[in-house]
Amino acid sequence: MDVNYVGEHLLPGQIGQFFIVLSFGAALLSFISYFFATKYPEENSWKKIARIAFWTNAVSVVAIGATLFYIIYNHLFEYNYAWAHSSKTLPTYYIISSFWEGQEGSFWLWMFWQTVLGSVLLFKAKSWESSVMTFVMLCQAFLASMIIGVEIFGLRIGSSPFILLREAMDIPIFREANYLSLITDGNGLNPLLQNYWMVIHPPTLFLGFASMIVPFAYATGALWTKRYKEWINAALPWALFAVMILGAGIIMGSFWAYEALNFGGFWAWDPVENASIIPWFTLIAAVHVMIAYKNSGHSYFTATFLAMISFVLVIYASYLTRSGVLGETSVHSFTDLGMSGQLILFNVVFLVIMVVFLTVKKKEMPITEKDEDIYSREFWMFIGALVLTVACAQIIASTSIPVFNKIFGTKVAPPLDPIQHYNKWQSGFAVIVMILTGFTQFLKYKRTDSRKFLASTVASLVVSLILTAAVVYFTKTYTNLIYILITFASIFCILANIRVLGDAVKGKWKLAGSSVAHIGFGLLLIGAMVAAATNEVISVNNTGYIAVSGFDKVEKPGDNLFLTEGEPVQMGEYKITYIGDSIVAPNTFYKIKYERIDEETGKVKEHFVLQPFAQNNAKMGGLIGTPATKHYVTHDVYTLITAAAAESQATHAKVPAEDKTGFEDYEEPATYQVNIGDTLRYRNGYYVIEGLNKEAHLEKIPKGPSDVMVGLKIKVFSADNKQYEVQPIYLIKDGGVYDFNKDVNEQGLKFRFTGIKPDKDKLEIMVYQKPLPEKKWVVFKAIKFPYINFFWCGTIVMTIGFIMSIVRRNKEEKRKALK
């Protein structure tokens, strides 16, 4: 039976779905037309159709995005995507990040960037347009198929962001016509993603991924149309752009990991992180070999192979993160949406294209028979690229363990300590790569004077040794050989590149871009090494007190420190105090005061308050902490709440005032028989029964002629020398007995004057006390990251270097085109 649902907005979804199908169809048509346009370049009509189809696809992609944004922005929770990833409390900029929290949104993002790149190519690629766009549009068709969400022959293809909640789930409430009134809010965005980096990190990363299709398409297009030599010049600025953007995106991710994630650092060799760095490594290698080929004519095959494999690895990376295959090893991979088959097909198609072109055209490739000179730059660039590729192979092999398990049915577990495992291999590769990057600067293409080369290399090596010694001394990393080696190699690389930069100032501006990028990478590596080598958990309990005996004999006291509100604890050089919290829904901010006190004078040398926050998000799994960091020039102090008193979290839900009886906050009362002048104690001081007030009156209750209304004057003296006067009232009215209690809120006291016992000459009072409020507490972890600024600094310098190189290569290409 069909139900007539109330209040659903079905139109946006239908529009969105229409454009998804249109975008898929248009991409496919454009691909086919570009294919024939490349095959029959003399027939202009193919190209015309291809362009129309491209623009149709572009418009559809924009329309899909606009519709989806409309749905999320207007909280149309009848749509699964809006419900699953957003909520009404989200500010607009996080609505943007909820847009790509789901896989469908991130596929859209990829499509969108590909559309942008495609339109640039349409205007800029000139004679390359048809062949390059063939592959871009093939990829675009694959991406559109990922979000198409239609069933063909019982097989569901893709997952649409426009399916309705009631289609996505089968639970009884969807049989009600007005089920929408029951869905008041969406599931919300994972608190970890509620960070400004998450607004810009995914778009940057996906622009990086998307732009890697361009070098692939140029390389493949060149093999296809037999324009073997030309593509490298045209593709080089694109490859540099992809490397720059992807690199920046990866580092932004590590900023996010550092600032918002609670895994205590900026890089953890998480499979998802690995998936993004793998294609970056190969494309970096590709760029170098492409430049080497350009200058010497050597290594054509390697250049082509690396440019192509980089994009195949992008697809592989997205298979790794999206198919759910990493479920057991990764913290932040997507879950399977049932498209792993589709992703494998996507991957295999591009792999086959690569393999077929490389094997079929192998014989026709321009290959120099001449042997490279040992004293030539291209030779060592080639070696460097190979080392990078092998480093990449190591990351792929270790990350792919779950994939191999799936293929071969084995049950191999990944390395127990992944950070150590990868560091061990990658630091070795880093040393080799940095030394190569260093001395290659002293070489010229084709042939170098070996005496000159050796002289400048040895000079730089000596200076590097001295500088390394200084760095190692100041950062106290002398115990770790591999860290020393990396520092040395990076310093050598930086020095060598500074020399090149020096030449640039004298007029050879051409080489400035690469040397700036190399210097940036060197700084980045030193920063990463030093921060990784010397970061220390400082939230170690200094008292040496270990609560559980026996178990801890072999253990250090842990890394989490317990803090009670207002009670300072000495932690290393800091005295820290939890001074309270404030709530900005949905987050609770915990104020942690740090003070550095001069041991001799007792003066506070420095103090600051860090406010790490946590979100008690029941849907996402309890208290989720977000660290706060104090930045210094030489180090950072990072603080994260790992547990907190439930009470300070529960203040969100206050009992409505009208439901209160006024007594539920108090402990069981005590009843006393007292006389005037008696002194009694309470928890925080004492009080004196001062006397009776026969003139007592109550507002709203007029005193009748036969009524008795007596007040009891009580004076409260608190331990901190404060005085309060209070007068509970006893009333006999129309034969009934009443009493009116009075509070001393500051002291948590409530007095009742409950009786007059003339026979005993006593007065009866009841005293209520509030229980001592349980002190608020937090458990937190603090880590010190020394010299982390090198890392961030290096990133910026490297990106500037890339921009300079892109500008240079672009100019070269234009100059060539003019000739």
Place this chain on the structure above:
Amino acid sequence: MKKSSIILIAIIAVAIAMILVIYTDSSTYSTFSEAKEKKTELYVVGQLNKDKALHYDPKTDANKFSFFMRDNDGTECEVIFRGAKPQDIERSEQIVLTGKMDGNVFRASKILMKCPSKYNDKSVVTEINATAFNN
């Protein structure tokens, strides 16, 4: 033969050797009984025993969390984790522990949890480290 070809072959050889070595670094998922025999750091997969109490009292020790887990063979064992209690562990449907056996308790250095999301059948994986072991 060209120099670059020779080096290429050498490097491929290194790569193959390296990949073989990688697999000596990897381990297998095992059970509590195996952990008892081996006494080395390893992975154990299992489910939280929800009938038995979880202990985490930050006031006495902010770095001790203990619970009972059944491995895939059904063997139950007490697990002690040096760190704060992972927030969502009650809801976990599968737990992967890293650590080793110490007498009759398993000392975990890392907890990886798979939890069902409340409203649908998607699973969320969370990883928590006891940093005491890493230093």
